[in-house]
Amino acid sequence: MQAVATQPQAGRKVAFRVRLARAAAPYLLILPGGGWLLLFFVLPLLALAVTSLESGDFITGFKFDLNFTNYSFGIQLYSPQFLHSIEFGGLATIAALVIAYPAAYWIAFHAGPRKSAYLLIVLLPFFVSFVIRTLSWETLLGDFGPIFGPLKNIGLLPNDFHVLATPAAVSFGLAYTFFPYMLLPVYASLEKIDRRLVESAEDLYSNRVDVFRHVIFPLSLPGVFAGVLLTGIPAFADYVNQDFLGGVGTTMAGRVIEQQFEVDTNYPLASALAFVFMLGLLAMLLLYQRFFGTKDLIGD
Amino acid sequence: MNKDVVPEHLDPSFIRGLTQRRISRRTALKGAGALSVTGFLAACGIGGGGTTAPASAQHVNWVWDKATKAGTLDFANWPLYIDTGQDAAGNTTYPSLQKFTADTGIKVNYSEPIQDNASWFAKVAPELQQGQPIGFDIMVVTNGIEMTNFQLKHWLTELDPTKMPNFFKNAAPRLQKRQFDPGNKFTMPWQSGLTGIGYNPKLTQREITSFADLFDPAFKGRVGMFTNNEDVGNLTLVGMGIKPEKSKASDWQKAADKLKQQRDSGLVRKYYDQSYIKALEAGETWISMAWSGDIFQANLSAGNDDLKFVVPKEGAIIWTDNMCIPVGAAHPVDAITYMDYVYQPAIAAMLAEYIDYITPVPAARDVVLSDAAAATDSATKDGLLGTANSPLVFPSADDLAKTSYYRVLTPSEASQWNDIFNAVIIT
Numbered sequence: 001m002q003a004v005a006t007q008p009q010a011g012r013k014v015a016f017r018v019r020l021a022r023a024a025a026p027y028l029l030i031l032p033g034g035g036w037l038l039l040f041f042v043l044p045l046l047a048l049a050v051t052s053l054e055s056g057d058f059i060t061g062f063k064f065d066l067n068f069t070n071y072s073f074g075i076q077l078y079s080p081q082f083l084h085s086i087e088f089g090g091l092a093t094i095a096a097l098v099i100a101y102p103a104a105y106w107i108a109f110h111a112g113p114r115k116s117a118y119l120l121i122v123l124l125p126f127f128v129s130f131v132i133r134t135l136s137w138e139t140l141l142g143d144f145g146p147i148f149g150p151l152k153n154i155g156l157l158p159n160d161f162h163v164l165a166t167p168a169a170v171s172f173g174l175a176y177t178f179f180p181y182m183l184l185p186v187y188a189s190l191e192k193i194d195r196r197l198v199e200s201a202e203d204l205y206s207n208r209v210d211v212f213r214h215v216i217f218p219l220s221l222p223g224v225f226a227g228v229l230l231t232g233i234p235a236f237a238d239y240v241n242q243d244f245l246g247g248v249g250t251t252m253a254g255r256v257i258e259q260q261f262e263v264d265t266n267y268p269l270a271s272a273l274a275f276v277f278m279l280g281l282l283a284m285l286l287l288y289q290r291f292f293g294t295k296d297l298i299g300d
Numbered sequence: 301m302n303k304d305v306v307p308e309h310l311d312p313s314f315i316r317g318l319t320q321r322r323i324s325r326r327t328a329l330k331g332a333g334a335l336s337v338t339g340f341l342a343a344c345g346i347g348g349g350g351t352t353a354p355a356s357a358q359h360v361n362w363v364w365d366k367a368t369k370a371g372t373l374d375f376a377n378w379p380l381y382i383d384t385g386q387d388a389a390g391n392t393t394y395p396s397l398q399k400f401t402a403d404t405g406i407k408v409n410y411s412e413p414i415q416d417n418a419s420w421f422a423k424v425a426p427e428l429q430q431g432q433p434i435g436f437d438i439m440v441v442t443n444g445i446e447m448t449n450f451q452l453k454h455w456l457t458e459l460d461p462t463k464m465p466n467f468f469k470n471a472a473p474r475l476q477k478r479q480f481d482p483g484n485k486f487t488m489p490w491q492s493g494l495t496g497i498g499y500n501p502k503l504t505q506r507e508i509t510s511f512a513d514l515f516d517p518a519f520k521g522r523v524g525m526f527t528n529n530e531d532v533g534n535l536t537l538v539g540m541g542i543k544p545e546k547s548k549a550s551d552w553q554k555a556a557d558k559l560k561q562q563r564d565s566g567l568v569r570k571y572y573d574q575s576y577i578k579a580l581e582a583g584e585t586w587i588s589m590a591w592s593g594d595i596f597q598a599n600l601s602a603g604n605d606d607l608k609f610v611v612p613k614e615g616a617i618i619w620t621d622n623m624c625i626p627v628g629a630a631h632p633v634d635a636i637t638y639m640d641y642v643y644q645p646a647i648a649a650m651l652a653e654y655i656d657y658i659t660p661v662p663a664a665r666d667v668v669l670s671d672a673a674a675a676t677d678s679a680t681k682d683g684l685l686g687t688a689n690s691p692l693v694f695p696s697a698d699d700l701a702k703t704s705y706y707r708v709l710t711p712s713e714a715s716q717w718n719d720i721f722n723a724v725i726i727t
Binding site for chain 1: 570
């Protein structure tokens with residue numbers, strides 16, 4: 001009797017536990033990722049926002065007093081450098097796209113079984129440290145370096161011709177540095193295109209240009225946008241290329257933030273500038289998410 | 301150094317030429333990550349906390365009352381800024397440190413984590429702010445805004461003058477009265493150097509003698525200036541005939557205006573960090589602001605005399621890197637023992653023979669000369685004589701009389717200074 005009486009109760013208990021576990025599972029699963037995001041993204045961002053509204057100096061200490069002048073002062077003082085970031089970063093992104101798209105297209109459609117080998121060849125240089133590669137470009141692009149030196153010697157270039165220490169060199173360096181971030185997503189989206197769509201377009205008397213314009217390119221757009229984001233965001237924020245390859249008039253926002261933080265120990269101003277930067281990048285991400293969702297950015 | 305026997309890439313002077321001590325850490329650590337780290341640190345509110353207890357004049361609870369010799373010492377220096385050798389197994393050794401250990405029984409954990417003052421300050425500030433030891437008993441910091449901040453924040457251990465007899469006996473008199481450390485309360489100099497002008501006579505096609513030569517239209521686009529705003533600002537003040545220590549904000553503005561004019565007329569190719577020497581060697585700049593030791597080393601590693609360093613007739617900037625003991629250091633007695641130890645002429649000579657910057661001990665010259673006299677092979681002898689006779693290691697009294705230190709800046713002056721000169725270099 002007793003056993004019979006306890007049986008259903010125990011069953012209900014189990015059922016309740018299962019239901020509870022099922023309800024909790026998604027939250028438990030998201031806990032590591034969510035905790036990570038909270039600890040390493042949300043909290044620092046909040047701290048950054050708080051610091052950006054402080055006033056005072058390093059010696060006497062900073063106080064939180066909703067000092068919004070950090071923003072107005074910073075933006076007013078350094079808008080040319082923010083514009084440089086957008087200009088050089090934007091140019092670099094366009095250049096990377098123009099170079100990466102045909103390469104990705106060729107690998108995806110014409111490389112046959114050797115696709116991964118070609119991808120590896122393209123990516124191989126990027127196994128070397130980024131700083132060392134940029135330093136190498138500084139040498140290669142030198143006024144009398146291996147590229148321009150011989151051309152000057154045979155009189156093809158005027159003696160005072162130079163690329164180093166110009167905005168063009170900075171944009172070039174950025175495009176080179178972040179090239180794989182453009183190539184890979186574009187390649188991934190081209191690779192995924194169902195070849196039957198191309199065939200049916202051809203069956204319907206499309207020529208190759210029309211196939212590209214109406215089938216391939218639209219289907220690769222998510223990859224293009226992912227590439228633009230993945231290239232553009234670090235290119236805007238970069239300050240190595242402008243330092244090694246730039247000259248007078250090429251300072252970018254990342255360098256200004258670094259200067260304010262390290263040399264001037266003006267943490268509130270540095271934080272305000274960094275926060276403006278983060279907001280700009282966040283806006284770009286939201287825009288992407290709005291148009292394309294996140295499916296193609298992270299793959300499915 | 302016999303260039304015929306030693307492959308060039310193993311020549312220590314060549315290695316030093318590649319990685320001089322003043323190389324900027326930005327080169328090493330720049331990566332996308334650095335920016336977010338910066339933001340994160342800033343976000344943690346380092347430097348917040350406000351005032352620390354003032355150093356007591358009466359020495360209540362003075363470190364030296366309780367501290368005893370521990371037999372070990374953690375030393376933070378700049379890269380390639382000490383004499384090195386090799387043991388039988390090919391490992392790097394530091395002869396002067398070995399000698400110190402043999403003489404005193406104190407073992408030295410030597411490392412070279414300091415790449416530039418600003419980043420070093422940013423790195424240790426959070427720990428010091430929280431009252432924690434930074435893990436080093438000696439660190440080497442240049443006079444300048446960071447040095448001032450270390451002192452104002454009371455982050456340096458006040459030295460016990462009774463423990464530094466060699467310093468008072470042998471340090472150059474000018475180093476015993478430095479504006480940035482009155483009374484030698486917190487620091488002892490490690491080495492000094494000059495900020496002046498470096499140039500390639502083949503390219504400028506004339507002798508450079510004056511600060512005004514940096515403004516010669518004939519060198520359009522071929523002039524290198526420093527991105528370090530203390531160097532660029534102070535040298536310009538000196539060049540304009542203004543003593544930095546007596547300068548006012550209005551003078552700084554005048555100097556900045558002059559520099560902006562130079563920049564906007566297209567004379568300046570770039571505001572350089574340590575990379576200026578590479579540009580000068582490559583002929584990309586013809587004339588550049590320069591640090592004395594670099595030019596010496598660049599010629600040494602290139603095996604020629606292409607580059608020249610000049611103290612402009614208006615004067616040059618002298619800077620001094622100083623050993624100091626951060627508060628909370630675990631082994632202060634061992635630290636001060638070492639700091640004083642290097643003021644023996646024999647030890648100072650060991651260092652000078654290798655480093656080729658200005659040694660703080662003038663008497664070291666006699667030791668270098670007698671080492672040269674005792675040298676058996678001519679290459680070593682020439683090298684040592686070169687060091688002893690180099691005006692960049694043992695500068696003449698005349699040259700030194702023409703040098704000024706950076707303007708010592710209070711925090712509010714520093715922010716004014718930064719605003720004024722950042723407007724020049726950040727373009």
